[in-house]
Amino acid sequence: MTENVGFAGQIAPEHVAQIVEKGFKSIVNNRPDLEGGAEQPTSAQIEEAARQAGLDYVYQPVVAGQITELDVRTFANHYNELPKPILMFCRTGNRSNNLYQLAKQMDLLDD
Numbered sequence: 001m002t003e004n005v006g007f008a009g010q011i012a013p014e015h016v017a018q019i020v021e022k023g024f025k026s027i028v029n030n031r032p033d034l035e036g037g038a039e040q041p042t043s044a045q046i047e048e049a050a051r052q053a054g055l056d057y058v059y060q061p062v063v064a065g066q067i068t069e070l071d072v073r074t075f076a077n078h079y080n081e082l083p084k085p086i087l088m089f090c091r092t093g094n095r096s097n098n099l100y101q102l103a104k105q106m107d108l109l110d111d
Contacts, residue, residue: 003085005084019053027058028079030089030095
């Protein structure tokens with residue numbers, strides 16, 4: 001975690017108020033819909049709550065263990081354009097952190 005980005009495991013629409021309270025301005029969802037089964041909130045449900053709360057929202061699903069260079073470059077474009085700080089999440093936060101670290105190693109991030 002830095003001043004511009006934080007990582008989390010799966011969030012739900014009801015967590016958005018807490019995310020706003022913590023000062024985040026954007027959410028990036030890296031978890032594919034239904035990866036965790038029918039009980040996992042969909043990206044659309046989370047996006048609706050985020051937008052209602054005034055947050056920017058990006059759905060960029062990536063498969064654990066299969067992050068591509070295109071995934072990293074796409075994420076870097078989102079990161080560089082979104083209001084910060086950004087909360088990134090997936091099932092555990094690990095693949096979101098991996099995306100961020102890879103983009104950083106490739107010198108793709110503006111900060």
